[in-house]
Amino acid sequence: MxxxxxxxxxxxxxxxxxxxxxxxxxxxxxxxxxxxxxxxxxxxxxxxxxxxxxxxxxxxxxxxxxxxxxxxxxxxxxxxxxxxxxxxxxxxxxxxxxxxxxxxxxxxxRDIISKIAEMTIDKPVKEFMTPRAVCVWEETPLSIVGEIMRISNSELCPVLNSSAELCGIIDEKIMLTETLIEEFIEQIHYSSSSDTDDSWTWDSVRDFTVKYFEVSVVKLPREPVKNYMKKPAHVYPHTSVSKCAREMVRKDIDHMPVLDAENRFAGLVHDKDIIKVLIET
The missing domain is CATH 3.10.580.10 (CBS-domain)
Structure with missing residues (x-):
């Protein structure tokens, strides 16, 4: 084709x-x-x-x-x-x-992933899997997760519960919504025009920002990451590329957790890695 x-x-x-x-x-x-x-x-x-x-x-x-x-x-x-x-x-x-x-x-x-989902490509996802990821505990404050992602240059983090089981995924799409951007812009305007010391403004830490991108941008909530994470889908190492692509489209996600035979977290499949299969065909 x-x-x-x-x-x-x-x-x-x-x-x-x-x-x-x-x-x-x-x-x-x-x-x-x-x-x-x-x-x-x-x-x-x-x-x-x-x-x-x-x-x-x-x-x-x-x-x-x-x-x-x-x-x-x-x-x-x-x-x-x-x-x-x-x-x-x-x-x-x-x-x-x-x-x-x-x-x-x-x-x-995503357009290319959708096309792969329509195809029958039997290669296993393990050939495209990244066996490493920076994980966080479900009770970790979202503000700390943002800093962990900045330091590790991660686009997302798998979230584990106290039993070390995968219970969610947190990514930049969740943390940096348009609502947060708009609130931040409004707060910048407010802060620049007011010398008041509102005790509640941005969780009482106006000068603390999560330097998630190249510039200090958004002050993330201190609530646990479990309140914001997505419930995870998952595949196994021998799942076919096309089946994985279909799950990505159905769940509207860019990264798919891979679990081993004992349902432990084994790695991630990134959509950008999956599309490499079209170079080989």
């Missing part, structure tokens, strides 16, 4: 336009449940803006100053193997798709 970017891409692209403001982008994120949008000017691709861009440049309001200009793109007729090679060799999770210099679609890691 000779798939191209055009075969898999999403043609209904949600995008922002120049000139524009941050509030509009946040509305798009919340409305469509996405974390990035291409930016268009006069019908041509001008850049891409992600949730992390907004967090890294919290003082900026204009899309033109927040976006990443000249993003990596693919042409609509590019073979999917080339698309996958770009995605697995970069931090990108989505690529704008062009016909010439006009934006005609966007292709994401």
């Amino acid at each position: 000779s798939l191209t970017a055009g075969d898999i891409m999403n043609k209904n692209v949600i995008y922002a336009e120049l000139p524009g403001r941050r509030e509009h982008v946040l509305e798009l994120f919340k409305m469509y449940g996405i974390s990035a949008v291409p930016v268009v000017k006069d019908g041509k691709l001008a850049g891409i803006i992600t949730r992390k861009d907004i967090l890294r440049k919290i003082e900026e309001d204009q899309i033109a100053l927040l976006m990443t200009p000249e993003p990596v793109t693919v042409q609509v007729d590019e073979p999917i193997k080339k698309v996958v090679k770009i995605l697995v060799s970069t931090p990108f999770r989505r690529l704008p798709v062009l016909r010439g210099d006009s934006l005609v679609g966007i292709i994401t890691v």
Whole structure:
């Protein structure tokens, strides 16, 4: 099968336009449940803006100053193997798709996972599994989990209970919601215009922030991580790649815990690792 970017891409692209403001982008994120949008000017691709861009440049309001200009793109007729090679060799999770210099679609890691879910690929997930992960206890405060993730450069942490059993997953999508971003922006504005010492403001620790990204951004709650975690799905080492992909789509997750024969945590399968199977086929 000779798939191209055009075969898999999403043609209904949600995008922002120049000139524009941050509030509009946040509305798009919340409305469509996405974390990035291409930016268009006069019908041509001008850049891409992600949730992390907004967090890294919290003082900026204009899309033109927040976006990443000249993003990596693919042409609509590019073979999917080339698309996958770009995605697995970069931090990108989505690529704008062009016909010439006009934006005609966007292709994401999830789009490719959905295609794999439709296929019959029998390779076991153990060939793509990462046998290591930074785990946290279910009673650990979310603010501490954020710091653990920053220090370990982890996108997520499996959560274990007191019996060392996997009981959940916590990731950046859960911790850095649009609501937290909006509250943080509001608090920045409040703090900059007020000298009051509100004893409750941001859990009474206004100067403490979780430096989760390159800049201090969000002050996370001190409540236990178990109050925020996702209930985990799981697969086993010999589960097929296509079955794992179907579970990822069904559960709307990017990482799948792998359990051993005794149902102990054995590792993680990342969606970016699974899509490598298309390079081999």
